[in-house]
Amino acid sequence: MSLFSDNIRALRVRAKISQEKLAEELGITRGRYVKYEDGTSEAPYDILKKMALYYHISIDLLLTVDVRKIHLEDLLKLENNRLLLPIQIDVAGENVIEVVTEKAKAGYLTGFADPDYIESLQQISLPFLGSGKYRGFPVEGDSMPPHEKGSIIVGRYVEKLGDVRDGKTYILITKNHGMVYKRLNKNKKNSLVLESDNSFYPNYEVKFSEILEIWEFQCSIGRTDRKNELSELGELKGLVLELKREVLKLKRE
Template identity: 80%
Template sequence: MSLFSDNIRVLRVRQKISQEKLAESLQITRGRYVKYEDGTSEAPYEILKKIARYYHMSIDLLLSVDIRKIDIQHLLKLENNRLVLPIMVDHQGENYIEVVTQKVKAGYLNGYADPEYIESLQQISLPFLGPGKHRGFPVEGDSMPPHEDGSIIVGRYVERLGDVQDGKTYILITKTEGMVYKRLNKNKKNALVLESDNNFYPNYEVRLSDIIEIWEYRCNIGRTDKKQELNEIQDLKELILDVKREVNEIRKNKQ
């Protein structure tokens, strides 16, 4: 028997639902459903989606996590898409902030839906962040100054794509790019445009179908007290002022 077949049996028994009633809700015969539960047949994608929606649980969890080992109450239920996000809470019921360090970053794409993996992450508490589910992610490179390589960006989970605001920064977890921190623009129908604050790096697109998670920037945890260099910004301002003065002089001479 597969993990999936064990999971759907456990969920059905927990909710005290008969195989006949569940099959009826899925719009299939009881005989067909029984094959999924006893592991003699694999459920097609359309049936997987129906079962996931029925239990308000993600397909990832149904296929890859032993439901018997987790507390369903410690899963964050989301609206509309009916996905389930593993979360950790303290004794007062407040959400911990799990921190995805550089050391465990590579495993996040496989473990983001696994409560055991999420529980293994380092945890901190930042009460000033307010409501919402927060998580920390490492920054790489120099594409998003002033955030430096090695800093941690704490983001708030975005439940709906419609909540993404043009020009704001987000951590994206994608199938193709992995984990990235960029400024987003929704000027494409089926894709997001990712922009770096460092102009050296070109913009690029990520298809909506490739996006796994989006986390809105809330705060930065850095490791340096280095004074931010403002010389380049000041030089640019002075250059613009010089151009304006020259334009004004040209206009005066023409009058």
């Protein structure tokens, strides 16, 4: 028996699904699946990937960690989220930082859990960041000054929802809003409130079930040294917007 065999049996029992039903979900015969569970045959990569996606955990977790000793309910329970990420290392054995460029951004929403896609991303190294899993994401728009379009936000992967701190900034990968960089607050039971530092942009909520990944801000990489005028512009826009609201309110009265 192998750790992998024990894991897939434990996960199947926990999910209360039969071997026959699971085999059907994986697109294989029950006889073939049974061999993986009793340890007489090794699952190929395509089956490992299907199992990881089915249970919403990573291949790393299936192969190297005893899932019976992990309280999965304590980890970030987000639909289609992986508990561990595909990790790249350099020749020295150090973690590298994958950078999602503007060109690669569109593919990230479907490829974030695909090791082949992650491997195709550009890579950098920032030794001062220390331990953790980091990734770089492109900035879009002017909602979070002083970060501008073309800058890269480097974030540290957040595994537990409880680790999200009110008032801190995060990169969120979401189903309905795509990739966003906002200041978060957990003052809603089943959702997060997303706030822009540029007051021109209104706050909005994202339900936990819409979130695929969360990355906490660690540093930014930019190419401009001009004075920050965006915050002042945002305040002006905010005042104009507030004035329009007051005018509309008076008209209704």
